[in-house]
Amino acid sequence: MAFRVIPLVDQRRDAPLPAPRDEDGVRAGLLQDRLGRPLTDLRISVTDRCNFRCSYCMPKEVFDKNHVYLPHSALLSFEEITRLARVFVDQGVRKIRLTGGEPLLRKNIEHLIEQLAALRTPDGSPLDLTLTTNGSLLARKAQALKAAGLQRVTVSLDALDDTVFRRMNDMDFPVADVLAGIDAAREAGLGPIKVNMVVKRGTNEQEILPMARHFRERHGGDVVLRFIEYMDVGATNGWRMDEVMPSADVVAHIAAELPLRPLEASAPGETAQRWAYADGRGEIGVISSVTQAFCRDCSRLRLSTEGRVYLCLFASQGHDLRQLLRGGADDEALARTVRSIWTQRGDRYSELRARRPADGVAEGPAPRRVEMSYIGG
Numbered sequence: 001m002a003f004r005v006i007p008l009v010d011q012r013r014d015a016p017l018p019a020p021r022d023e024d025g026v027r028a029g030l031l032q033d034r035l036g037r038p039l040t041d042l043r044i045s046v047t048d049r050c051n052f053r054c055s056y057c058m059p060k061e062v063f064d065k066n067h068v069y070l071p072h073s074a075l076l077s078f079e080e081i082t083r084l085a086r087v088f089v090d091q092g093v094r095k096i097r098l099t100g101g102e103p104l105l106r107k108n109i110e111h112l113i114e115q116l117a118a119l120r121t122p123d124g125s126p127l128d129l130t131l132t133t134n135g136s137l138l139a140r141k142a143q144a145l146k147a148a149g150l151q152r153v154t155v156s157l158d159a160l161d162d163t164v165f166r167r168m169n170d171m172d173f174p175v176a177d178v179l180a181g182i183d184a185a186r187e188a189g190l191g192p193i194k195v196n197m198v199v200k201r202g203t204n205e206q207e208i209l210p211m212a213r214h215f216r217e218r219h220g221g222d223v224v225l226r227f228i229e230y231m232d233v234g235a236t237n238g239w240r241m242d243e244v245m246p247s248a249d250v251v252a253h254i255a256a257e258l259p260l261r262p263l264e265a266s267a268p269g270e271t272a273q274r275w276a277y278a279d280g281r282g283e284i285g286v287i288s289s290v291t292q293a294f295c296r297d298c299s300r301l302r303l304s305t306e307g308r309v310y311l312c313l314f315a316s317q318g319h320d321l322r323q324l325l326r327g328g329a330d331d332e333a334l335a336r337t338v339r340s341i342w343t344q345r346g347d348r349y350s351e352l353r354a355r356r357p358a359d360g361v362a363e364g365p366a367p368r369r370v371e372m373s374y375i376g377g
C-alpha cells in the first residue's frame with residue numbers, strides 16, 4: 001500500500017469566518033443549514049493522539065514517522081471546550097460525543113465530563129453525553145466516567161481473534177482487555193452500549209459472525225453491535241473501494257445464520273440502520289456511509305482538538321473558533337459566528353461520492369482532507 005505523508009500544516013488551513021449574519025436559517029426555533037438540516041449533534045475531539053494505529057485511521061507508516069502532533073498549548077482547555085459547548089447547546093445541540101484520537105488518553109477527562117454534564121438545554125433538560133473509545137483504558141476508568149456524569153459509551157472493536165485484531169489496529173493489545181472494558185462499562189451503568197466494528201474486506205470480514213454470535217449470546221439486547229463500512233476519510237489510509245464490504249452483504253451474511261428483520265430508526269438522522277434478530281435476542285446496526293450515504297439528515301458538527309469547527313467529516317478546512325475565544329469574544333459574538341457558519345453549510349460529501357461509483361471518489365472537497373483522529377471520528 002502506498003502512503004503519502006501529509007504534514008500537519010494541511011490540517012490547519014482555515015476557512016475564512018463568514019461575516020456574522022442573523023435570523024437567516026432560523027426556522028421554527030431551530031438553526032438550519034442551507035439544506036434544511038438542524039444542528040443537534042456536536043462531536044468534540046479532545047486529543048489527536050492514540051495508543052492504537054488502526055490501518056484505516058492512523059496508519060503506522062505515517063503516524064509513527066512524519067506526523068506532527070499538536071503541542072499542548074494548542075489544545076483547547078476544558079474551560080474553553082465547555083464554554084464553546086454551552087454556546088452550541090444554546091443553538092440547538094442536544095447530543096455531545098467526546099472522541100479523538102483516543103479520548104481516554106486526555107488527562108483528567110472526567111473533569112471535562114463533569115463540566116459538560118452540568119450543561120442544560122434552554123428547556124432545562126440534560127444532554128445526551130457520550131464518548132467513543134477503543135476500550136483499552138475503559139476497564140480502569142468506567143466507574144470514574146459514570147461518576148463524572150457520562151451517560152453511555154461506544155466501544156470500537158474490530159475482531160474477537162487477537163491476530164485479526166492486531167492486523168486491524170497494529171498494536172499488541174489483547175482483545176480480552178477490550179471485552180473487560182465493555183463489561184466494566186455495563187457494570188458502571190454506561191449503557192446502552194454500542195460496539196462499532198469497521199469491516200475491511202480481506203482483513204476482518206471473517207470476524208463478522210463470531211462478533212454477532214458473541215454479543216448476542218453474552219449480552220443479548222444490552223449491547224448493540226454495529227458494522228461500519230470502511231470509509232475514504234482523511235488522506236493517509238490508502239482507501240480502496242474493493243476493501244469496502246457493503247452493509248447489504250454484511251446483513252445477508254449474518255441473516256443466513258441468524259435471521260434478521262428491519263427495525264424503524266430510533267431517532268431522526270441516525271447513522272445506523274437497525275436490524276433485530278428474529279428470535280428477539282437483541283439487534284445489530286449497519287452504518288452504510290459509502291453505499292447508502294446519509295448526508296440528507298446530517299445534523300453533526302465537529303470541533304477539533306484545537307478549536308476548529310468542521311462541517312463535514314470529509315472537510316479540508318475548518319473555522320477557527322479558538323482565535324475568537326482567546327481574542328476576547330463574548331458569548332453572543334461566538335453564537336453569531338456559529339449561526340453564520342451553520343446557516344451557510346451545504347456539505348454532503350458522501351452523497352456526491354456515491355454519484356461517481358466508478359472510482360468511488362467525489363469531486364467535491366479538495367483531496368487533502370483532515371484526518372479523522374484530528375477532526376474527531
Ligand SMILES: Nc1nc2c(ncn2[C@@H]2O[C@H](COP(=O)(O)OP(=O)(O)OP(=O)(O)O)[C@@H](O)[C@H]2O)c(=O)[nH]1
Nearest residue numbers: 132154194196228271272287289298300313350377
Ligand atoms: N460519513 C459519515 N460517517 C459518519 C458520520 N458520523 C458517524 N459516522 C460513522 O459512523 C461511525 C459511528 O458513529 P458513532 O460515533 O457511533 O456515532 P452515532 O452513530 O451518531 O452514535 P449514536 O448516537 O450512538 O447512534 C463513525 O465512527 C463513523 O465511521 C458522519 O457524519 N458522516
Ligand SMILES: C[S@@+](CC[C@H](N)C(=O)[O-])C[C@H]1O[C@@H](n2cnc3c(N)ncnc32)[C@H](O)[C@@H]1O
Nearest residue numbers: 056057100101102132133134156196230231377
Ligand atoms: C476515530 S475513532 C476515535 C475514538 C476512539 N479512538 C475509537 O477508536 O473508538 C472513532 C471511530 O471512527 C471509526 N473510524 C476510523 N476510521 C474509519 C474509517 N476509515 N472508516 C470508517 N470508520 C472509521 C473507528 O472505527 C471508531 O469507531
Ligand code: SF4
Nearest residue numbers: 050052054057101134
Ligand atoms: S480508530 Fe480510534 S483507536 Fe483506531 S487509530 Fe483511530 S483513533 Fe485510534
Ligand code: SF4
Nearest residue numbers: 295298312313348350
Ligand atoms: S459525509 Fe459529511 S455531510 Fe455527509 S453525513 Fe458525513 S459528515 Fe455529514
